[in-house]
Amino acid sequence: MKPLPRPTRTSARKRPPPGPPGPRRRPQQARARHTARALREAFVRVLVERGYAGVTVREVTLVAGTALGSFYDYYASMDDLARVSLHLRSKALLLALRGAAGRHAGMPLAQIVVAVVDAMLARHRERPREWAAHYLLERHFSSLEAYLEMYERFVDAWAEAIGAATDWPAHQPPREAARVAQAILYGLFANQHLTHPDGPDNAALRRMASEAIGAYLHAARR
Structure with a gap:
């Protein structure tokens, strides 16, 4: 497994108010489905390397190759992504x-x-x-x-x-x-x-x- 890219700076895990589990945006279009899947795959990769306590939104989006702000279009929080x-x-x-x-x-x-x-x-x-x-x-x-x-x-x-x-x-x-x-x-x-x-x-x-x-x-x- 290739080493994970290092984030440019340490970021505390953001925890917006909890919402229902599952993608917040229904990924109907191919590009949206790809982004949601990329975030899940990146989450698992970071999880394996860092453990859950070491997973941040910034690093997941960095590994997924998506914009930081796009995370919350699909998942309410890191806990939500974990459950999905x-x-x-x-x-x-x-x-x-x-x-x-x-x-x-x-x-x-x-x-x-x-x-x-x-x-x-x-x-x-x-x-x-x-x-x-x-x-x-x-x-x-x-x-x-x-x-x-x-x-x-x-x-x-x-x-x-x-x-x-x-x-x-x-x-x-x-x-x-x-x-x-x-x-x-x-x-x-x-x-x-x-x-x-x-x-x-x-x-x-x-x-x-x-x-x-x-x-x-x-x-x-x-």
Whole structure:
């Protein structure tokens, strides 16, 4: 990763009155969408290098290549940008889970589980330090309500995946099993990236996650 440019002067983080999370300007046009995305990507880059306490609006806009004043066109505050970044990165994982499960619908549970784990590894593999920063930041900026809402969406995706397996009993609701499967998946990926920020042993993580989820689902069938 290239070193970050040094700001011309130190700037205290500005904190305007809190507003609702999410971009303040709806980025409908291509240029606006590009600016909003550039700010998010710059935020993550600075976060990895400096930690959240070291992130300033000035440095984020410098790295993003945008005007300092444009920041507040899209985000109410640095905390707002952090929450939006967390939400969108979690959403990307959710879409990866759904995609893998959908492509393997109608297959045995073991194959679906491995496909989901591989999809998660593919999302994490190239930038493990960003995911380590994500999981750490999540503990500070995700409200309980927001966390539970996103968590239930992952449980929904798992329930659909499990229910579509050829060897899951048709009479057995899959939601309880889905909740445990997500707890195992999230716990292992968060732990391994927090404890190995430069990248966990992906082969070991694949084995642990696949075997743990697979063994539980096998035992849960009745």
